[in-house]
Amino acid sequence: MSQSSYDVPxxxxxxxxxxxxxxxxxQKGLKSPSFLKTGTTIVGLIFKDGVILGADTRxxxxxxxxxxxxxxxxxxxxxxYCCGAGTAADTEAVTDMVSSQLRLHRYQTGRDSxxxxxxxxxxxxxxxxxxHVSAALVLGGVDIxxxxxxxxxxxxxTDTLPFATMGSGSLAAMSxxxxxxxxxLTRDEGIKLVAEAICSGxxxxxxxxxxxxxxxxxxxxxxxxxxxxxPNPRTYVSSNGYSFTKKTEVLRxxxxxxxxxxxxxxxxxxxxxx
Amino acid sequence: xxxxxxxxxxxxxxxxxxxxxxxxxPYVTGTSIVAIKYKDGVLMASDMGGSYGxxxxxxxxxxxxxxxxxxxxxxxxEISDFQEILxxxxxxxxxxxxxxxxxxxxxxxxxxxxTRVMYNRRNKFxPLWNTLVLGGVKKxxxxLGMVSMIGxxxxxxxxxxxxxxxxxxxILRDEWHADLSFEEGxxxxxxxxxxxxxxxxxxxxKLQIAKITEEGVTVSQPYSLKTFWEFQAxxxxxxxxxxxx
Numbered sequence: 001m002s003q004s005s006y007d008v009p010x011x012x013x014x015x016x017x018x019x020x021x022x023x024x025x026x027q028k029g030l031k032s033p034s035f036l037k038t039g040t041t042i043v044g045l046i047f048k049d050g051v052i053l054g055a056d057t058r059x060x061x062x063x064x065x066x067x068x069x070x071x072x073x074x075x076x077x078x079x080x081y082c083c084g085a086g087t088a089a090d091t092e093a094v095t096d097m098v099s100s101q102l103r104l105h106r107y108q109t110g111r112d113s114x115x116x117x118x119x120x121x122x123x124x125x126x127x128x129x130x131x132h133v134s135a136a137l138v139l140g141g142v143d144i145x146x147x148x149x150x151x152x153x154x155x156x157x158t159d160t161l162p163f164a165t166m167g168s169g170s171l172a173a174m175s176x177x178x179x180x181x182x183x184x185l186t187r188d189e190g191i192k193l194v195a196e197a198i199c200s201g202x203x204x205x206x207x208x209x210x211x212x213x214x215x216x217x218x219x220x221x222x223x224x225x226x227x228x229x230x231p232n233p234r235t236y237v238s239s240n241g242y243s244f245t246k247k248t249e250v251l252r253x254x255x256x257x258x259x260x261x262x263x264x265x266x267x268x269x270x271x272x273x274x
Numbered sequence: 275x276x277x278x279x280x281x282x283x284x285x286x287x288x289x290x291x292x293x294x295x296x297x298x299x300p301y302v303t304g305t306s307i308v309a310i311k312y313k314d315g316v317l318m319a320s321d322m323g324g325s326y327g328x329x330x331x332x333x334x335x336x337x338x339x340x341x342x343x344x345x346x347x348x349x350x351x352e353i354s355d356f357q358e359i360l361x362x363x364x365x366x367x368x369x370x371x372x373x374x375x376x377x378x379x380x381x382x383x384x385x386x387x388x389t390r391v392m393y394n395r396r397n398k399f400x401p402l403w404n405t406l407v408l409g410g411v412k413k414x415x416x417x418l419g420m421v422s423m424i425g426x427x428x429x430x431x432x433x434x435x436x437x438x439x440x441x442x443x444x445i446l447r448d449e450w451h452a453d454l455s456f457e458e459g460x461x462x463x464x465x466x467x468x469x470x471x472x473x474x475x476x477x478x479x480k481l482q483i484a485k486i487t488e489e490g491v492t493v494s495q496p497y498s499l500k501t502f503w504e505f506q507a508x509x510x511x512x513x514x515x516x517x518x519x
Contacts, residue, residue: 046507116516162507171440171473178469179445183506200444 039207381410
């Protein structure tokens, strides 16, 4: 019998070790966490000179609005931005991670990042987590090969489209796009259409709300229009605020201290024992 | 910890019979209906498809029918339940005619009747699996209402069922206004039906538009909408992203 131990090469690919454990837990009665499609409307469209991305600004925790004005359009590269729907932590972490990888890649190659690079890095990551990283993204940018717009689903599949919507408000926004999109839109027409689609999500979907953020990317230039539209301003009942006309007369003043004021005097001499 | 499960064959047979007596899931279904009030009355649009699960089984189903002299009923959901409802309404209209008193059931009355029927069936755990749209004009007043399979009922200036709720309602909320002309109304409905055709998998490109005014009901001949598939990006979607799809 040979004594030599075999040098087993490192196992690449997906490790299925935890699947048995997950099965055992489910059998014991553990309810596996279902994916929370946290309310959002995110859209992207390709116009004559580039890409326009749009997003609403509401972050929800179940039925409660956790953040009324969050940022859903994430920076990936100077010429690439990504909108994220799904679990906020997942979209932030995944876009941050790929953004760093892109920067290192730019240093190494000395060239501007391409949108398909971001696409491939994102889809590889999401696929390897089999949908458990709940991030649905609309990735858009303009690189040396032209303007590109992609959608990426939590399981890792991607689509390349002229106009795209994701999130719980995606149907409301898509109905606006399907009715009004045409090719060769100008910058202003494109921004108007994107704002309309996001507003449709804001007003018709309960998971989306507050303001509209827009990001316009063209060759060599990008404009991040934070809070481009604020269709839900906080209105006060009286525009002048409240004013009390008559000052109340002070008849008597008596102050009762609730806690005794204790004076601490330093004792000169020996220091306190530790 | 062990416990015995009492086995009584008689009971299980009875339960099986009782289960087969009530509607548990729909079989042949119609997709969305979209309807709006316009200047002279009500306009309603529906396609002519009946799906059997994921198969498009029937392509010539009329899902909008005239009720009496003043109303138009459109239904989405289980087709057999829709046919049953038409039978109930037939009886109702017949009895109304037999009174021969010069009065006839208007859309408000029919809507109320349908609401009661749907709600009562739901209470018995045996629903009629439909979402009904009831439109009509009586004495110059137009009426448009909706009843769902659990008995939720309301009236509004524009309604949509099924997928129409998500895809057509946003468009209607934005673009509907009072006193639409007939042409504007039809254009608005076609806009909604086109989006539904693109994005609802059970929609087919064969639709009818029904109009109800003081004069009565007219249901158009079936026709199809023009669709556009020539976006540059669809021609060669992976031109910029080799290897993706």
